Amino acid sequence: MSAIFDVRNLKKMFGGLAVTNDVSLSMAPGDRVALIGPNGAGKTTFVNLVTGNILPNSGTVTLGGEDVTRLGPTERVRRGLVRSFQVTRLFSEMTPEEHVALAILQREGRSGKMFASHRAMPDVMNEAQALLAKLGIAQLAHHRVSEIAYGQQRLLELALALALKPKVLLLDEPAAGVPQSDTARIEQAIADLPSDLAVLMIEHDMDLVFRFARRVIVLAAGEIIFDGSPDAVTKDARVRQAYLGSYADARSVA
Amino acid sequence: MALLANSDTISTAGDRRARLTRDAIGVLVILVLAAVGYFLFPNNLALLTRIIAIALLVLSLDLVTGYCGVATLGHAALFGAGAYGAGIAAAHFGITDPIAMLAVGIVAGALAGLVSGVVVLRAHGLPQLVLSIAIVHLAHEAANKASGWTGGSDGLAGIMPDAVFGLWQFDLWGRTAYVFGIVLLLVAFVILRQIVRSPFGMLCRGIKQDPVRVRAMGASVHGTLIKMYAISGAVAGAGGALNAISTQVVGLDSLSFTMSAEALVMLVLGGTGSLYGALIGTISFLWFEDVVSAANPFHWLTIVGALLIAVVLFAPKGLYGSFAAYLERRGRKGR
Ligand SMILES: Nc1ncnc2c1ncn2[C@@H]1O[C@H](COP(=O)(O)OP(=O)(O)OP(=O)(O)O)[C@@H](O)[C@H]1O
Ligand SMILES: [Mg+2]
Numbered sequence: 001m002s003a004i005f006d007v008r009n010l011k012k013m014f015g016g017l018a019v020t021n022d023v024s025l026s027m028a029p030g031d032r033v034a035l036i037g038p039n040g041a042g043k044t045t046f047v048n049l050v051t052g053n054i055l056p057n058s059g060t061v062t063l064g065g066e067d068v069t070r071l072g073p074t075e076r077v078r079r080g081l082v083r084s085f086q087v088t089r090l091f092s093e094m095t096p097e098e099h100v101a102l103a104i105l106q107r108e109g110r111s112g113k114m115f116a117s118h119r120a121m122p123d124v125m126n127e128a129q130a131l132l133a134k135l136g137i138a139q140l141a142h143h144r145v146s147e148i149a150y151g152q153q154r155l156l157e158l159a160l161a162l163a164l165k166p167k168v169l170l171l172d173e174p175a176a177g178v179p180q181s182d183t184a185r186i187e188q189a190i191a192d193l194p195s196d197l198a199v200l201m202i203e204h205d206m207d208l209v210f211r212f213a214r215r216v217i218v219l220a221a222g223e224i225i226f227d228g229s230p231d232a233v234t235k236d237a238r239v240r241q242a243y244l245g246s247y248a249d250a251r252s253v254a
Numbered sequence: 255m256a257l258l259a260n261s262d263t264i265s266t267a268g269d270r271r272a273r274l275t276r277d278a279i280g281v282l283v284i285l286v287l288a289a290v291g292y293f294l295f296p297n298n299l300a301l302l303t304r305i306i307a308i309a310l311l312v313l314s315l316d317l318v319t320g321y322c323g324v325a326t327l328g329h330a331a332l333f334g335a336g337a338y339g340a341g342i343a344a345a346h347f348g349i350t351d352p353i354a355m356l357a358v359g360i361v362a363g364a365l366a367g368l369v370s371g372v373v374v375l376r377a378h379g380l381p382q383l384v385l386s387i388a389i390v391h392l393a394h395e396a397a398n399k400a401s402g403w404t405g406g407s408d409g410l411a412g413i414m415p416d417a418v419f420g421l422w423q424f425d426l427w428g429r430t431a432y433v434f435g436i437v438l439l440l441v442a443f444v445i446l447r448q449i450v451r452s453p454f455g456m457l458c459r460g461i462k463q464d465p466v467r468v469r470a471m472g473a474s475v476h477g478t479l480i481k482m483y484a485i486s487g488a489v490a491g492a493g494g495a496l497n498a499i500s501t502q503v504v505g506l507d508s509l510s511f512t513m514s515a516e517a518l519v520m521l522v523l524g525g526t527g528s529l530y531g532a533l534i535g536t537i538s539f540l541w542f543e544d545v546v547s548a549a550n551p552f553h554w555l556t557i558v559g560a561l562l563i564a565v566v567l568f569a570p571k572g573l574y575g576s577f578a579a580y581l582e583r584r585g586r587k588g589r
Binding site for chain 2: 072089090092117
């Protein structure tokens with residue numbers, strides 16, 4: 001199948017150190033890819049580069065055949081490339097309902113309306129309500145984000161990404177910081193995503209990775225050292241090497 | 255699920271009613287205050303009208319600073335554009351219908367807002383503040399130099415507005431101007447309440463809280479801010495036009511750094527990010543200034559300064575903001 005998302009030789013230097021070094025990867029519609037690697041491997045930096053939040057030193061990003069390397073984050077999102085943040089980024093003074101409604105309105109090109117209220121739009125309200133219910137935070141819909149627990153903010157972070165109905169979805173540790181009792185909701189929400197969506201998930205919890213991924217990519221010190229099936233990854237010598245000492249640690253992070 | 259959706263519709267309708275009630279109360283409070291002012295200070299209507307004009311400037315500042323988080327000390331440029339726009343239309347082009355003058359002021363203000371926005375939004379934080387100061391200084395200097403149009407430092411005179419709708423002449427006591435101003439303020443207030451609650455308004459609040467998140471939603475931060483700057487300019491321009499119509503002169507002070515800074519002080523005094531805060535800040539500041547400067551012409555600035563320090567230290571969210579926060583705390587305890 002042809003690639004919807006293609007990254008070629010992406011490189012980023014932070015003060016002389018290559019945090020992402022010549023990374024290439026491509027995804028087709030329907031892919032379920034887990035991106036793993038030790039702390040500081042450059043996973044988040046990779047997502048930041050791909051989404052245009054930071055600029056690479058070299059390399060290209062192609063989305064649905066179009067080179068988007070020179071475009072800003074906004075333009076990439078409009079072309080269907082959506083990410084979630086490892087450290088939650090929300091509007092602290094706004095409610096979950098407002099967050100999700102705004103994302104839905106933005107997706108539909110209605111976020112610029114000045115003489116309307118999302119509350120008077122039943123389609124938006126119903127969709128927002130259903131999405132919040134799916135992630136188990138419907139009862140918090142009208143609380144300010146600054147008043148709700150971090151674990152539930154993580155669920156809202158995921159809800160925002162889903163509300164945008166992307167073509168390519170990059171999730172940066174969606175389950176980190178979420179109480180064990182709620183991770184099932186996250187898994188279910190991800191499992192329910194449209195089958196033609198390409199999803200890349202960064203995750204430290206290997207159980208989650210094995211349930212989700214049909215392909216695993218391992219990043220270590222800014223380079224891809226493994227790209228293959230979940231079965232093969234645990235047997236790979238270089239992966240074991242990279243994780244040596246930090247693997248036990250990595251398992252417990254989530 | 256049906257049950258869930260149902261209960262949600264009810265809460266939404268209830269919510270909506272609560273908000274409409276709050277808006278109606280806001281309008282009512284403005285009307286009552288207006289009437290009280292009219293009957294208590296019949297000889298001071300000129301001052302009251304000036305307060306309304308400045309209130310429009312402070313509301314306008316609240317839109318970009320309070321709602322969008324843009325730092326500016328140059329907002330009087332927008333007010334001055336409206337004042338000179340309306341004044342020049344009347345004095346040089348014979349456009350003396352007050353509604354037409356108002357329209358010219360609004361357009362001039364919106365254009366000035368666009369230009370300021372394009373310049374100011376190129377930077378963030380302190381450099382942004384410096385750019386805004388540069389803009390108001392440049393505007394001031396331009397108005398000073400173009401004395402053929404603006405009357406320079408003598409001010410622009412010869413502004414003779416017609417009767418409103420051909421019915422109400424602008425009288426010596428300033429009654430017509432006062433009512434004109436109140437109506438203008440009410441219209442602006444109702445429109446702005448709509449805008450700040452709309453999806454666009456949410457986007458603006460989002461930009462203030464986290465622009466990175468706004469971009470990650472696919473929204474344009476810069477485009478949204480520019481739009482808000484133009485709206486803000488229209489509101490400030492309306493205030494400037496009101497000032498030109500009611501005083502029948504336009505001076506360079508309406509385009510000054512001092513005026514910009516005072517507008518910011520009034521906004522902080524009342525509380526940013528809520529239209530009520532802007533109104534309360536303007537009224538308290540100008541009323542206090544008037545009373546204190548009459549009572550103690552030598553030390554009034556000191557007293558105003560002390561008041562400001564007290565408010566910033568003890569009510570950092572401003573008069574209205576602190577009051578609203580107090581009510582919310584009490585409401586939560588009561589629940
Ligand atoms: N803005 C920056 N400036 C300098 N160094 C940075 C910057 N951002 C990240 N780094 C460095 O780049 C390296 C990779 O960071 P990154 O956050 O991408 O790792 P990660 O794989 O996501 O790790 P984790 O599993 O802990 O989230 C780290 O050594 C980090 O300190
Ligand atoms: Mg990371």
